[in-house]
Amino acid sequence: MAETTLSAPAKPAPNSNRPGTAALLLNNTLATSGLAVLLAICLIALAAPILPLPDPDVTAPANRLLPVFSEGHLLGTDHLGRDLLSRLIWGTRVSLAVGLSATAIAAFFGSLLGLVAGYAGGRTDAVIMRGIDMVMAFPYILLALAIVAVLGPGLLNALYAIALVNIPFFARNIRGITLGLSRREFVDAARLSGKSPVQILFLEILPNVLPVIVITMSTTIGWMILETAGLSFLGLGAQPPQADLGSMLGEGRKILFTAPHVSIIPGLMIFALVMSINLFGDGVRDILDPRLRAGSLTRPVSRTAVERDCTSVPQPSSEDGVLDVRGMRTEFQIGSSVYKAVGGVDLHLKQGECLGIVGESGSGKSVTAMSIMGLVPTPPGRISGGAAYLEGEDLFAASNRRIKDLRGGTVAYVFQDPLSTLHPLFTVGDQLKEAISTHQPLSGKALTDKAVELLTLVRIPNAKERLSAYPHELSGGMRQRVCIAMALANDAKVLIADEPTTALDVTVQSQVLTLMNGLRREKNTAVLFITHDFGVVSALCDRVAVMYAGKIVETGTTEDVLSNPRHPYTAKLIDCVPVLGQPERRVDAIEGRPPVVNNLPDGCAFAARCPRARAACRRGEIELEMTTGDSGVRCLFPLGKGEDA
């Protein structure tokens, strides 16, 4: 039952940037209420000896089966006249103790087996896992039953049985993770430094596995309590007169039709207990699970949310062009912090033109590209200002339906990593045909022919046979060609290529670039080309825009910018381009890191890394100064001609 998963991830605390564990937990209402109920139950159960309760085992046959709210017996009495409230509280105490200890035992032995099997591998692993398989193949209740039959009934024996039955879940979970960890570098390092396997297992691997053990435990305790109750229900758990929730339910069940409260009350208690544990366990898991903690398990909706001030939507520029982006701002809300990934970007793209956007990772260039067709995931992203005009139509104001029709039709995308951007479970043919048929009323043979034609267009040999290939069966270059074919399927006017060659090796890169360049000229497509590599820009783009910290810092024709960079950042970037025969140039990377966009400094964002920065650079807003029609720079002290940064 360890396959349980998540509910709502914790909402972050309002006043801190990185919410702490406790704060995270407390902000999850469900988890908090679970914790509250659980604590209340635990406290009452712990306090049982000091509460003014009648002895839970004293019988009074004359007072049997009193209903709820009888005098002196708040919850009534059972078939022997014992006080139900008292038995309920004492019983909860027992059930909780059993559930916890069974979980602890199962977690200990299961994790141990999993660690050993995962780390040792080979024969040891095979033997242990076959044993685990055997236990799992045995119907679990019957195994518990058989164990109790051998050991004799009694709560302790039921506990052992339940623990044993649950060992496989821990063992399997932990083994899987250990297996992955034991191939990691830090384990190799430990091994080389002469640590013994035991030391490696417990000092290196165990700390990394611990969160998973805790998660599995939190999802197992509730299950364990149910199981113990089940065994007691079958008469194999607590021995009379001792009360535990399961045996109370089992005893009460015999008189379900005459005195339903005797079985409904312990049933509700089991339910409340297990429910509160599960709610709390969910919360704990949400916190310990790194994916959830990063908020990365929220579902992105189909289109980026647009939250802009409608009164100040910028007008399209007067020049004619296919794509016109004006003052576009895109933000990410993570926790309480707002990351201004794109801080007001203007772009202009004419028919058949290729504009390169260059910048380091984190500069906002990809977000700019994604924002145009609303492909930035929401949550956490949103477009907070500006406009993008496609042939004069405000894309941020268009309907979802309109956007859907434009995507892949008028505006097509090619993404960075062709392995992850193609669906692994569909053939490339299916994916290509889907791209076509979404926008063109083709089907059957015509559709296949069109797909083959497209694959041939992107120079894939044996196009027809390749249709039935899965992405993983193709090389990286081939995959990217498929992506390009998909993008070209519907004669797009604008092609947005987000680092399409970054994941490819160099020879393939140049082939793909040549292909793209040829095709865009052939089809007269406007291309927005995102890259971090000036080398690529020089080969392909007519114009270039350099981005830093969410803003364009320099723009101009490729020739101008390359030969005469004016912003120090541009100059540094150009210096990073490797030149054949000068391998040491790569070492000259830009020192420091780009600023975090949730806390941008005043003035020039690059000032901290700029050798030419002066006091004035750190004050006020610095405008993009347009010199000629097409070129401009956002710098108070731009470089002169031939000057080095």
Next chain:
Amino acid sequence: MKKLLATALASAFVAFAPPVHAQTPPNVLVVGQIAEPKSLDPHAVTAVNDFRILLNLYDGLVRYKDGTLEVEPSLAESWTISGDGKTYTFKLREGVKFHDGSDFNAAAVKFNFDRMLKEDHPYHDTGPFPLAFFFSTVEEVIAEDPMTVTFKLSAPYAPFLSNLAYPTGLIVSPEAVRQHGADFGRNPSGTGAYKFAEWDANAKMVAVKNEAYWDGAPDLEAVIYRPITDANTRIAEMLSGGLDVMVEVPPDSLQQFKQDENFSVLEQAGPHVWFLILNTREAPFDSKAARQAANYAINKTALVDNILQGTAEVAAGPTPPAFAWAYNETLEPYPYDPEKAKALLAEAGYVGEEITFFVTEGGSGMLDPVAMGTAIQADLEAVGMNVKIETYEWNTFLGKVNPGLEGQAAMAEMAWMTNDPDTLPFLALRTEAMPENGGFNSGYYSNPKVDELLEKARQVTDQSERAALYKEMQEIVQDDAPWVFVANWKQNAVTKASVEDFKLQPSFFLMLQDVKKPM
């Protein structure tokens, strides 16, 4: 999506929706059984649950007279017993046929007993026959002529006739045994009022009217036996109309049925006794005072009235009152007297050492053993006894109790249902019946006088003479208190109000020959 979901739910509802109720027609009686029958071969089974079916499919040479535990003729019209009590000669009823069409005669009777008792019999391997020892005194069965059969016993054995009335004495069709061999138990053939029709394993066993029944064909067209192992489910079925008759109704539900005019409730005392075996070999119950103290300390009236809700009566001694002729009417149960119990315990020198109490979770005739054990423990606790309960599932429990309590426990629950006053004391109270000798005297009670009385009662065939011996035995045993005598169960059953002429028998058998269900 929502539409899809709605469609799915709607179609699911249609699929699972109740079809037009197939109501059981009149004259078909549905009986709730507590378990699937093991076999319908009367010689192969041991459970009362199976007996309830078998008595309607088969007849024995003799049977219990309606409402008593006294034998009357059945397939045998009459019989004579030799003076030494070792030869029984039966005159058989003429013209009786088995359901498979073969004739009932002396050869068939001989076949039945030889199959059970002779290891070299060609069909002995269609067993095993666990209760064959009921007839272990039978040396030889002789078919004198087609309608006369003689049993030669190795020693006088007074309970012999009574044992013949027991299901182990029912007569099966030799033809059917020859035909089906070991599977006879699933293809039974007898001479009874109902014929076997079908057995749908774990769902139902159907028997239909035997038009040619020698004692008059029954009114019912068919009887359907449904095995429902869970008492709660059985009650639910009864309440929802899925059963016409159910037996062994839990006490609390019995009250509910009594108040509902759609049902009739029947009760019938039977030869049952529920008691605690006390370990007389070890402290504290090696002392008679301590054993009597336990008898005084336990509030038996509260047990039968409250826990058993009046479905049992307080037991006075080892012999249940249902054996009217052998029961000692002068015996009074030990009264509830905790003060006297404390005094007796002090006299016995018991100062609160922990003692172990074996309790079972269920089992034939055990009533509500856990609740009763718990209440008994509480009563003993109240007089200063420190009792620790250990519960075991029935078979484990028997495996622990039958070999004797020495070294294991001071007391254990037990209940017996027998067909003759001889059986229980003979098997469980004699010196020679110690567990090491293969008996059931798990508490090691030994009194030479009791041994002598029981031995003698077997030899004499005159009932009043036997009765006197048993009555004397009861007095001695009650005073020695080797057991705590707790309860005599009244068997109960619930029927739909439309079921007529349904009766319970002291034998605990369920005779359906005369039952009617016109609606």
Next chain:
Amino acid sequence: MAGYIAKRLLAAIPVLFGLTIIVFLIMAMIPGDPATAILGSYATPENVAKLNKDLGLDKTLVEQYLIWIGNLFEGDLGRSYTLNRPVLDEVLERFSATLILAGTALVLCSILGLIAGIISAVRQYGWADKAITLLVLIGISTPSFWLGLLLILVFAVNLKLFPVSGMYAIYGGGDLPDLLHHLALPAFTLSVVATGVIARLTRTAMLEVLRQDYIRTARAKGLSERKVIYKHAFKSALVSIIPVIGIQAGFVIGGAVYIETVFQWPGIGSMLVKAISTRDLLLVQGGVLVVAAAYVLFNLLADVVQTLLDPRLR
């Protein structure tokens, strides 16, 4: 594929073999013996010894095991002491009943769990998601045997909408509608926990998949949201859900013990419980073998389906 299946089946053989030995050992360790169980109150050592001999139980454990294994290869699982019929007949009858119950429950929990999980993921944090999350938690926190009792009380005894127990009506009936009518309550009860587990897993799996690059690609292609979710995302999510459904099959068959007891369903779970308590070694052995083999097959089936869905695993 065939080779893979054959390899997996071969690997299962030692597991099943080991299991039969474990069953024999466990049964030998349980106090009490079948003869005592049959004789009940009449179990004197003498009677027990005689009956044990008649039943062939006076042989050593090893001998009994070898005889059993020998018969197994001839397709004979022996004869049950307590039921007086061939183990194979009983086990197959009982197992098919369990298969109907557990199979229906499994189909039910897969459908409901997947639908609930998808809705929950698609409407993340919406009221539907919250309601489903809460329902799912309630489902996995309720003792199933207790739920079964309450359902009987309400729907069978009071409302008389469904039968209390059994598989077919006792008179008439026997057809499919009759079976479905009897199946409704127990199958639903049995599916509750598994539905919860599958729904939760589906939700996570869907959320994880929806963040994948290839989903962005699908959207960039201009696919409708319906296609993105039900075709692209769901297929990927299914790959990680299928093995869990396989494991759930084991749980559902195991959990069927309670449900079979409560609803008097003539399944293999309640048969095994009884067989253990009556020490019917061969019946336990046969039953466990069949259930374990079914478990192995279920998981193999899940793996095969997974492999069919995911070409990378081929």
